[in-house]
Amino acid sequence: MLGVRTTLNHAQRLKMYIVSKNAAVHGAKPKKLGNYIFFPVKARLPVPEEFNAQFGDYSFEPDGENPKSVFDALSGKVPQESLELVKRSFDIIGDIAVLEIPPGAEKFSKEIGKAVLEVHHNLKVALAKSSPMEGEYRVRKFTHLFGENRTDTLYVENGARMKVDLAKMYFSPRLATERMRIARMVKPGEDYLVLFAGCGPFAIVAGRMCKSARITGVELNPDACEYFERNIKLNKLANVRCMHADVRKLGPEHKGKYDRIAMPLPKDAELFLSEAISFAKKGAVIHLYSFAEIESGYDKPLAAIASECAEAGRKFEVLNKRVVRPFSAHVQQVVIDFSVF
Numbered sequence: 007m008l009g010v011r012t013t014l015n016h017a018q019r020l021k022m023y024i025v026s027k028n029a030a031v032h033g034a035k036p037k038k039l040g041n042y043i044f045f046p047v048k049a050r051l052p053v054p055e056e057f058n059a060q061f062g063d064y065s066f067e068p069d070g071e072n073p074k075s076v077f078d079a080l081s082g083k084v085p086q087e088s089l090e091l092v093k094r095s096f097d098i099i100g101d102i103a104v105l106e107i108p109p110g111a112e113k114f115s116k117e118i119g120k121a122v123l124e125v126h127h128n129l130k131v132a133l134a135k136s137s138p139m140e141g142e143y144r145v146r147k148f149t150h151l152f153g154e155n156r157t158d159t160l161y162v163e164n165g166a167r168m169k170v171d172l173a174k175m176y177f178s179p180r181l182a183t184e185r186m187r188i189a190r191m192v193k194p195g196e197d198y199l200v201l202f203a204g205c206g207p208f209a210i211v212a213g214r215m216c217k218s219a220r221i222t223g224v225e226l227n228p229d230a231c232e233y234f235e236r237n238i239k240l241n242k243l244a245n246v247r248c249m250h251a252d253v254r255k256l257g258p259e260h261k262g263k264y265d266r267i268a269m270p271l272p273k274d275a276e277l278f279l280s281e282a283i284s285f286a287k288k289g290a291v292i293h294l295y296s297f298a299e300i301e302s303g304y305d306k307p308l309a310a311i312a313s314e315c316a317e318a319g320r321k322f323e324v325l326n327k328r329v330v331r332p333f334s335a336h337v338q339q340v341v342i343d344f345s346v347f
């Protein structure tokens with residue numbers, strides 16, 4: 007491992023210099039040999055001559071202390087240029103870390119997963135995203151990097167406990183704020199329909215907040231429905247039910263029945279607006295999630311709402327529109343809350 011050597015009389019000042027340059031390696035112990043001290047370092051620094059320092063490939067013992075960051079844990083094991091590529095943030099879902107391994111750092115992906123688990127002791131599994139969200143069920147593929155070899159976990163959000171299997175259903179912790187925002191709007195006695203419900207996060211969070219609301223989640227993916235049922239039981243919710251069905255095929259008993267409808271698809275959600283509008287009571291609120299080009303703002307979803315309401319002969323009023331989260335360089339996820347009459 008790369009290290010720097012100096013004589014004992016310079017030890018303290020050289021150590022402070024290395025720390026000040028953020029070049030210290032955690033996880034390896036400095037060592038003393040005769041009149042010399044050796045420090046493990048991340049890179050060859052321009053060290054002032056007075057320190058009489060000499061860089062070299064030296065051996066160091068592990069210091070037995072836990073590294074303080076993923077970068078510390080990786081330094082000395084992964085070349086600096088690959089380290090620069092590693093994203094500093096990752097999603098945590100229950101006890102699973104979901105990482106994006108950037109191109110160029112793939113060959114160190116196991117090492118990166120290991121480092122994440124070394125630093126975050128509450129995490130037991132490190133996975134890497136290995137595909138985009140795919141197919142009608144919007145499920146992603148993962149590669150196991152380190153830790154226990156599983157994709158299911160228990161996730162807790164605002165007190166709601168939810169079992170999730172990332173390899174079998176869609177799940178994103180990034181929508182927690184949005185789920186809480188909608189849950190706070192749900193009024194006692196409301197009939198609330200969650201379309202594209204997944205394993206139930208929108209329905210479960212709202213069901214816990216408003217026990218007198220009747221909440222129905224509709225989901226096509228049978229695995230997601232199985233987990234949705236489990237999550238209803240886990241949270242002891244008598245006011246939430248899961249329907250394994252295609253939104254396009256709901257029967258006439260759902261027409262004009264709901265006070266509130268959430269549409270968290272969000273890819274191509276506009277294609278389901280006519281169904282959602284048909285399920286809405288007079289004065290109902292619909293929450294439409296959509297992917298929109300940043301440049302065109304809310305134009306696409308607003309135009310779809312106007313056209314579908316006109317088609318259905320319903321008036322509408324936009325109550326609120328907001329950006330939920332950035333999605334890519336040019337696209338963001340937005341939500342529009344509107345009433346239909």
Ligand SMILES: C[S@@+](CC[C@H](N)C(=O)[O-])C[C@H]1O[C@@H](n2cnc3c(N)ncnc32)[C@H](O)[C@@H]1O
Binds near residue numbers: 142207226230254
């Ligand atoms: C992006 S995921 C969102 C899941 C959930 N709302 C969440 O936030 O975790 C979209 C979900 O819609 C479901 N879905 C897609 N088309 C559907 C349809 N026609 N009817 C019912 N569910 C559908 C998918 O299986 C998937 O679980």
